[in-house]
Amino acid sequence: MNAISPLSPLVDPFARQISYLRVSVTDRCDLRCVYCMSENMSFLPKAEVLSLEELDRLCRAFVRLGVKKLRLTGGEPLVRKDIMWLFGRLGELVHSGDLQELTVTTNGTQLARYAAELRKTGVKRINVSLDTRDAAKFAAITRWGKLDKVYEGLAAAKEAGLAVKINMVALKGINDDEFDSMIAWCGEMGFDMTIIEVMPMGDIGNEQRVDQYLPLSMVRARISQNWTLEDIDYNSGGPARYVSVKETGRRIGFITPLTHNFCESCNRVRLTCTGTLFMCLGQEDAADLRKPLRASPNDSVLIAAIRESITRKPKGHDFIIDRRRSRPAVGRHMSVTGG
Numbered sequence: 455m456n457a458i459s460p461l462s463p464l465v466d467p468f469a470r471q472i473s474y475l476r477v478s479v480t481d482r483c484d485l486r487c488v489y490c491m492s493e494n495m496s497f498l499p500k501a502e503v504l505s506l507e508e509l510d511r512l513c514r515a516f517v518r519l520g521v522k523k524l525r526l527t528g529g530e531p532l533v534r535k536d537i538m539w540l541f542g543r544l545g546e547l548v549h550s551g552d553l554q555e556l557t558v559t560t561n562g563t564q565l566a567r568y569a570a571e572l573r574k575t576g577v578k579r580i581n582v583s584l585d586t587r588d589a590a591k592f593a594a595i596t597r598w599g600k601l602d603k604v605y606e607g608l609a610a611a612k613e614a615g616l617a618v619k620i621n622m623v624a625l626k627g628i629n630d631d632e633f634d635s636m637i638a639w640c641g642e643m644g645f646d647m648t649i650i651e652v653m654p655m656g657d658i659g660n661e662q663r664v665d666q667y668l669p670l671s672m673v674r675a676r677i678s679q680n681w682t683l684e685d686i687d688y689n690s691g692g693p694a695r696y697v698s699v700k701e702t703g704r705r706i707g708f709i710t711p712l713t714h715n716f717c718e719s720c721n722r723v724r725l726t727c728t729g730t731l732f733m734c735l736g737q738e739d740a741a742d743l744r745k746p747l748r749a750s751p752n753d754s755v756l757i758a759a760i761r762e763s764i765t766r767k768p769k770g771h772d773f774i775i776d777r778r779r780s781r782p783a784v785g786r787h788m789s790v791t792g793g
């Protein structure tokens with residue numbers, strides 16, 4: 455039996471049905487990855503952040519409007535206090551069949567503690583960000599991280615029966631010598647992998663994007679020298695283009711917002727922990743859903759506001775990284791909208 459009563463689905467002006475919602479449940483994080491944050495970040499005051507009950511209500515409204523996949527992200531979602539309560543609530547929608555999938559993107563530092571519980575709530579697959587398997591490099595990229603903690607988390611995830619996909623951001627001169635070893639290791643561990651291009655989002659202190667940027671066309675060419683890559687139709691609901699690695703039998707997805715425009719099939723919107731809805735990762739336009747959420751305990755005002763925001767979903771983004779532009783194309787950090 456359905457736990458919620460469905461409404462007519464959300465369709466944007468370009469006839470794309472919105473079926474995927476990503477929710478950044480916190481802007482805080484226990485790491486400071488060099489491409490994502492500056493070392494001295496100022497985070498939102500707690501008062502501005504939606505309660506877990508409010509986030510649950512918002513997610514349920516989207517599910518009534520046809521969202522079938524929900525991904526919780528951040529900042530680091532698993533550092534938010536009592537976050538398992540929200541997973542439990544949203545997991546009920548998986549069990550009732552209202553939601554096809556509940557997933558999470560995490561840096562893995564808290565997984566040893568939470569993996570088994572996540573699996574129980576209804577999460578079946580998770581994305582874990584891991585850019586390097588070299589402990590010293592890991593500490594340098596994340597500024598504060600310990601690689602062993604992530605390994606413990608990954609072991610717990612496997613033990614709990616969670617399917618794991620490794621997210622690796624391609625960083626020129628930093629981890630570009632590790633693609634082969636990462637592919638081999640993912641093959642041994644039974645993990646799929648996604649390789650991501652650096653996106654120009656948010657001020658990152660003294661680091662320069664143009665120095666980090668490595669086009670995935672080059673990455674793919676390099677990988678192809680040692681591995682047999684076969685294009686496949688697989689679609690995980692996101693923007694990645696997938697290949698299968700013949701030697702390992704695992705998949706690799708390439709996320710190339712800069713070299714390939716994936717907007718035409720975009721089915722997603724992103725909600726921040728303050729209730730701001732971004733209709734596109736690469737544009738500044740946003741809708742405030744916190745006000746209508748708090749205006750009334752009845753969902754009709756909220757649902758009208760969500761419908762209105764979807765009429766403003768743009769056709770696509772216009773990210774550019776080049777030497778003439780010193781400022782990011784989008785001012786907010788990835789940790790605000792959660793990637």
Ligand code: SAM
Nearest residue numbers: 490528529530559560561583621652653788793
């Ligand atoms: N903290 C969690 C994690 O690291 O997986 C979830 C949030 S993080 C913002 C989501 C994903 O975005 C991670 O895989 C991270 O590597 C990626 N990311 C962050 N900043 C990025 C950037 N500027 N360009 C490309 N990917 C980025």
Ligand code: SF4
Nearest residue numbers: 483485487490529561
């Ligand atoms: Fe934190 Fe994830 Fe950003 Fe790294 S990529 S600083 S783990 S939010």
